[in-house]
Amino acid sequence: MEYGIVIGLEVHAELKTKSKIFCGCSNEFGGQPNTHVCPICLGMPGVLPVLNKSVLEFAMKAGMAINCEISRYSKFDRKNYFYPDLPKAYQISQFDLPICKDGYIDIDVEGETKRIRVNRIHMEEDAGKLVHTEGYGSSAVDVNRCGVPLIEIVSEADMRSPQEAYEYLTKLKSILEYTEVSDCKMQEGSLRCDANISLRPKGQEEFGIRAELKNMNSFKGVLKGLEYEVKRQTEILESGGEVVQETRRWDDEKGVTSSMRGKEEAHDYRYFPDPDLVPIEVDEEWIQRIKDELPELPDVRKKRLIEEDGLPEYDAGVITASKGLAVFYDECMKGYHNSKVVSNWIMGELSMYLNENNMEIDECKIAPAQLAEMLKLIDNGTISGKIAKTVFAEMFASGKDPEVIIKEKGLVQISDEGELAKIVEEVIANNPKSVEDYHNGKEKAVGFLVGQIMKATRGKANPALVNKLLKEKM
Amino acid sequence: MIISKNDVEHVAKLARLEVSEEEKEELTGQLNNILDYVSKMNKIDTNNIKPTSHVLHLKNVFREDVAKENLNREKVFLNAPEHDGEHFIVPQVIES
Incomplete structure (x- = not known):
């Protein structure tokens, strides 16, 4: 039988505020274990959490960029469960009145635009980290991450293939990067993704029984984990079995998922309104003020690059998917006229060196103006296109001006x-x-x-x- | 009877409370009495009343996003039954 795939994603993004969500502890990543803590995030009795205003504004901003409706009235709730990474034995989250709801993200699926609905975005605090030491009969707890502000973005089950889920996640990441509310580094855990996935016979309306997937630590991991789960569930259904509703963990090394625990008990969270935190009311004026702060978002920027700069759709898509590359491109265009040439160098040499060195664009030593300068030196015949690649490599390594490199290395073109x-x-x-x-x-x-x-x-x-x-x- | 003995057992388990058979009976009765009492409110017509989502009448209390100094480690571990100077030590958490 043929099966249709149904996927929904829950994405957690750490907000890059200066301090934590309910206390003034540093929100910086890393730090020695248990040094970014205070009585509030340690969950001491009698303390009073107070909401960081920036967290609310970042959440609103992300919501607007994802086309959500901003709730005029919102509140925090306690989600109760016992786990050693959660000192209070409850997580402060939002249950029935989240800050944002009913948004959407448009993705490209084989040249067509597909709209993926976003059910809600809510604010919550992160939990601490457990360090497992094998064989000692004990675990070590680092509370630094407790109280780090998060937004959780919950999609509807609108994705119909692992590839669509991958596209959605990529687009979501680039939107969050553009709005500058999160670093979105999956490796560092500032962006985390859980997935619900189920299969149903083609033509059937009703969803099948789903599994929840966790521990996919990279974009590739999300794609591979979902692909594996499609295969696993297909095999179960084909052999006449039933998929068990459970949480499964993706093991990137082994390339398999395995069962974590039964779901029934784990999900009895007994939410109730947190009496320590007061409700939030947001008025039109406040919403407008945040709206005015929104930057140009990826889709609009892509359209501009195609319509105003004449870039091919593919180039515009690649460049605007990363805010860093898009800014680099725009800056470079201030000093050079040919958009396609700039795009070729960004997608070619620049991306190649960044990938090879596992670097982000913001760590790159070449300034956009320097690339523009180098392109002009090709046009005026000072260097050939081939020599330019040598010059570029040196610029990437040292950050020196192209003229200086050409002079030092005697690379001026012979045109005599x-x-x-x-x-x-x-x-x-x-x-x-x-x-x-x-x-x-x-x-x-x-x-x-x-x-x-x-x-x-x-x-x-x-x-x-x-x-x-x-x-x-x- | 709204609350059964099973409910009491379930809630006790979620709260990690050990409850004797005797206490279970006692708690089942008490909890039902409380719910009975509160259910008197069901007689009130609430058609035109907005649901209460929070007991406080305050709203919009915020702090500015400023990082302050953190607690020093000595104080952090003051109440910890076990620590290694860097981490809190807890019974092993079994994952998988």
Whole structure:
């Protein structure tokens, strides 16, 4: 039988405020264990949590960027469960009145736009971290992360393939990056994704029994974990079995999911309104003020790059998916006119070096203006396109200006006709066979001769001039 | 009877409370009495009354986003039954 896939995602994003959600402890990532703590986030009796105003505004901003309705009235609730990473034995979260609801994100699916609905976004505090030491019969707890502000973004079960889930997550990440509410680093855990996934016979309306997937620590992990789960559930259903409703853990190394625990008990959270925190009322004026702060979002920016700069849709999509790249592009365009050339260098050399070095664009030593400068040096004939790659590599390594590198390394292009002519003549004299081939109609021979000239000039010969001289002299 | 003995057992388990058979009977009775008492409110017509989502009449109490100094480690561990100077130590949590 053929099965249809149904996926919904729950994404947690850590907000990059200066302090925690309910106390003034530092919200910086890392830090020695248990140094970013105070009586409030340690869950001492008698303390009073007070909401960080920026957390609310960041959540509103994220909500607006995801096309949500902002709740005029919202409150916090206690979610009760025992686990050593949660000193109070309850997590302060939002239950029935979340700050944002009913939004959506548009994704591209095989060239078509598909709308994925977002059910809600709520604010909550993060829990601490357990450090497991094998064989000691004990676990170690670091409370630094307790009280780190989170938003949880809950989608509807609108995704119909692992690839759609991947696209949704990618788009969500780029929106959050643009609004600057979160770092969105999955490896550091500032963006985390859980998935609900079920199968149903093609044509059936009703959803099948779902499994909840956890511990997918990268975008690839989300894709692979979901693909694995599709395979697993298909096999169960094909053999006449029933999928068990449970939480499963993705093991990236082994490439499998395994059952974590029964769900029934774990989900009896007994929510109730937190009496320590007062309700939140947001008026139109406040909403408008946050709206005015919203930056240009990925979709709008992509459209601008296509319509105003004439970039191909693919290029515009790649560049605007990352805010860092989009800013780099825009800055570079201030000093250079040809958008496609800029895009080629960003998607080509720049992305290649960033990937190779596992770096983010904000760690890159090349300033956009320096790339623009280098492109102008190609246009005015100072360097060839090929030499430019050498110059670029050096710029990436040292952050030096292209002119300085060209001067230091003697990379200026040879465009002097007299000087080049001598070399061309020499190469012709040394390669009579190739010259003969050329006269017999073998165009390929030219390529070989150009190569020889480039070798003799260590790549510095002006290619256009070399071609011209070669043909003249043969 | 709204609350059964099963409910008492379930809630006790969630709250990690050990309750004897005798106490279970006693608590079942007490909890039912409380709910009976509160259920008198069901007789009131609440059609035109907004649900109470919070008991306080205050709203919008915030703090500015400023990081202050944290507690020093000595104080952090003052009440901890067990620690190693860096972490709180708890009985092993079994995952999987």
